[in-house]
Amino acid sequence: AQKVTQAQTEISVVEKEDVTLDCVYETRDTTYYLFWYKQPPSGELVFLIRRNSFDEQNEISGRYSWNFQKSTSSFNFTITASQVVDSAVYFCARDYGGSQGNLIFGKGTKLSVKP
């Protein structure tokens, strides 16, 4: 299976700092989808964003922004002016390819934002 790598296991920042979570993926496909999910302490995964491989534009949503670079197979996630409520485990994922919509997840990055 094509892997998704999140090299940062844990990150700790102080509130209001900016933080970037890295995601590198493997692919042999020309068309694929990438995703980010947030898992707060409650355990439920919350969908944050989906990105189509044809769309390399960066996206910003409030304090969140995503940088997609096909040349380096990376899909990094930046939180600007972090807040304590951002503390969670963040997962990057990509689809398997094909029509089943199955996802391959990275192992996650645990972000701790301290007041």
Place this chain on the structure above:
Amino acid sequence: DGGITQSPKYLFRKEGQNVTLSCEQNLNHDAMYWYRQDPGQGLRLIYYSQIVNDFQKGDIAEGYSVSREKKESFPLTVTSAQKNPTAFYLCASRGQVAYEQYFGPGTRLTVT
């Protein structure tokens, strides 16, 4: 409200017993998924179903079984053949158009 429910939140069983985890969705989604999450690990796919009365094995299906008799429901049975059943189990569903999956709150299973 539309969403995915999993019950119970916490489940305790003795070794050697089968246990069934519930997953219900009212999002009218065709596809449903079961994942297992272990501490410090990503999610691993156990089973998935694209349509009622059909399902396929994921990466770690051994020791698990599922059924999909209704569109809304996709229960997972953890059998006594599963060697390390203690884990956090997450159910998800996906609509026909979108590729993102939506997740339930999870069931934490402890087998002693």
